[in-house]
Amino acid sequence: MKPAMQSLCGALVAATLASGAVHAEKATTQSPDTSALPSASASAMKVSEGQVAEFADAYVAVQSLSRQYGSQLQQITDPEKKQSIQQQAQSQMQTAIKDSGLSLSEYKNIANAANQSEALRQRITVAVNNIIQPEKTEESGS
Structure with missing residues (x-):
């Protein structure tokens, strides 16, 4: 189940946070015009x-708020x-x-950058999993 969680988190990072870049990337595969990409430096960003840890913390918090407000x-x-x-x-x-x-x-x-780099996406996924796994363990133990 851990690999499925990693791919799910990777997909969430890519889809939720950079959905515009996903559409731009699809457009780029059909045409060599790179003006639709977020920026060339995003994929080469160090x-x-x-x-990564700060991003993962922020991502988990944003997703929690999104679920909370979404249900409201x-x-x-x-x-x-x-x-409002x-x-x-x-x-x-x-x-x-x-x-x-x-x-x-x-x-x-x-x-x-995560949308453009599988390696960065994997690093973020690991960091997100490290944050949410204790939460999952606590929930299943209750």
């Missing part, structure tokens, strides 16, 4: 182990209230990213 939003029909909650969620996600030690642009750059 990401330290500390940054499903129950709301008033568009104004829905927008979405703004609150976005603000808390940005705070979670900053609290992890990364700026918003660093977080986005790492996400884009």
Whole structure:
């Protein structure tokens, strides 16, 4: 089950955080135009182990907030209230990213780089698994 979890987390990192880059990458396979890619430096970006750990912390926090607010939003029909909650969620996600030690642009750059680099995606997946595995163990022990 661990390999499945790793591929799931890798897919989540790539899909959730850099979905625009995924579409750009698909467009690039059909055409040699590289202007749709996030940036050439994103794929060559050096990401330290500390940054990977910070990114993983931020990612787990953002996903938790996303689940929390997502379930709230499903129950709301008033568009104004829905927008207000979405703004609150976005603000808390940005705070979670900053609290992890990364700026918003660093977080986005790492996400884009992870979308371009299987090796970086794997490093992030391992870091995310190290964070969520104790949570999974506690849940199954209860």
